[in-house]
Amino acid sequence: MALMLDVSLPLPARPLQQSHEYRQALSMTExxxxxxxxxxxxxxxxxxxxxxxxxxxxxxxxxxxxxxxxxxxxxxxxxxxxxxxxxxxxxxxxxxxxxxxxHVAELTLTGDLRGQMHQKWRNRLVFAESQGLRLTRQNLPIKPDNWILQQDAQQQSARGYTTWSEALTLAYSKANRGSAKLFTAFDGKTPVAAMLFLCHGDSATYHISHTTEAGRAASAHNLLLWEAMTWLAGKGVTTLELGQVDTEKAAGLARFKLGTGATLRPxxxxxxxxxxxxxxxxxxxxxxxxxxxxx
Known part of the structure; x- marks a missing residue:
């Protein structure tokens, strides 16, 4: 059963696929x-x-x-x-x-970011903050053996879908230094979840992510997304696109994205x-x- 959602039509930010940064990445490919x-x-x-x-x-x-x-x-x-x-x-x-x-989910990174969350999402964040996870933030390393890229490739293969090629993701990081930000959660020295965001102008776009069973149990993605939201807002980013939303085939993921306070745009x-x-x-x-x- 599809979720009942209110759809609003905010002024759209410039999408990643039409950004200067995307052009720069494409210039490094064929x-x-x-x-x-x-x-x-x-x-x-x-x-x-x-x-x-x-x-x-x-x-x-x-x-x-x-x-x-x-x-x-x-x-x-x-x-x-x-x-x-x-x-x-x-x-x-x-x-x-x-x-x-x-539809895509767009999150405005101004005002009270925590206050705009749905209560259940905020509760998961509070829980995640109590789990003792260590978070890191870095520019995406320009090498194909990144944990996040390896895990994403395996996930795409297992689920039978494709997004950007690994080469294009690495080209984006190389062509736009500092614009491909990787947030990783560790339990001790073991990575349990990661999220990669691509910055373009005063906007940013969620790109790929992965979590382990331990990361899922600790609600690590809630904590990582919150860390990314606050960091991006501090850098002057005003809009974060969280990607497409499918309330029928991926209802859980839709709730996760919209629980941040994001709105839907067709x-x-x-x-x-x-x-x-x-x-x-x-x-x-x-x-x-x-x-x-x-x-």
């Missing part, structure tokens, strides 16, 4: 990129011999998008649009919806658009019109 004249980052690749241009978490505007695409010479490429906000008007251009919007889903077709496919927008507006 990724092919292009920048539209309004500053939007485009990722380019060939898939099955087809030229594809992807606009990840982009802020799109109906009045300017067609001109920007034409000006950048991308009009004949298949466009994968992932708006950072609901954009049902894309269907009017001939874009076809292929994935309904998800993204814009995924769309495919090939401009040469014009508005030929625009009638298909009605197949999922309600879902693509906002969920």
């Amino acid at each position: 990724a092919q990129t292009k920048t539209l004249s309004d500053g939007t980052l485009v990722l380019r690749r060939k898939i099955g011999g087809v030229n594809v241009a992807m606009l990840p978490r982009a802020t799109l505007k109906k009045a300017t998008l067609p001109g920007l695409i034409r000006e950048a010479g991308l009009r004949r490429e298949v466009l994968v649009l992932n708006p950072d906000h609901p954009a049902p008007w894309l269907g009017n251009l001939g874009a076809v919806p292929v994935m309904t919007p998800t 993204l814009g889903g995924s769309w495919l658009w090939w401009p040469p077709l014009g508005k030929l496919l625009s009638p298909l927008r009605f197949l999922d019109r309600k879902a693509m507006s906002a969920a």
Whole structure:
């Protein structure tokens, strides 16, 4: 059963995928990129011999998008649009919806951070503070044998999902010194939990984490997230994105993220658009019109 949630629409911060820091990391890989004249980052690749241009978490505007695409010479490429906000008007251009919007949890790092937590989350934090864990904070070491990277790779393999490549995470740390912050909890000399955050401008994004059974029993992630929240706020970070929230398939994780006081914000889903077709496919927008507006 899905959780009943109130959805608010705060002014979105600049997402990681459109940040200067992300561009810097990509420049150290083999990724092919292009920048539209309004500053939007485009990722380019060939898939099955087809030229594809992807606009990840982009802020799109109906009045300017067609001109920007034409000006950048991308009009004949298949466009994968992932708006950072609901954009049902894309269907009017001939874009076809292929994935309904998800939601992200955004936490404002101003005001009374502890007071905005849900009571149960705050209770877990108090419990964690009594467990005698030792916390460390460091820049992510630029080497592939990090405990957190090893554990995350094993976790992805076991659960059958993929996120960023290890190489891209390391490139982010190398290209943006001091912007990939690793928080680790130790029981004695043994690491029991860790969380990695990527800073970009006055925002930060939760990236990866891992906990052991001992860490879970001690609510170590509550303590690590609290440590990260207060440290980031002290450095002038105003918004922390905690990632996507799925109240049906990952209800426990959703409660953990929202228990911090974070709010939900809908993204814009995924769309495919090939401009040469014009508005030929625009009638298909009605197949999922309600879902693509906002969920």
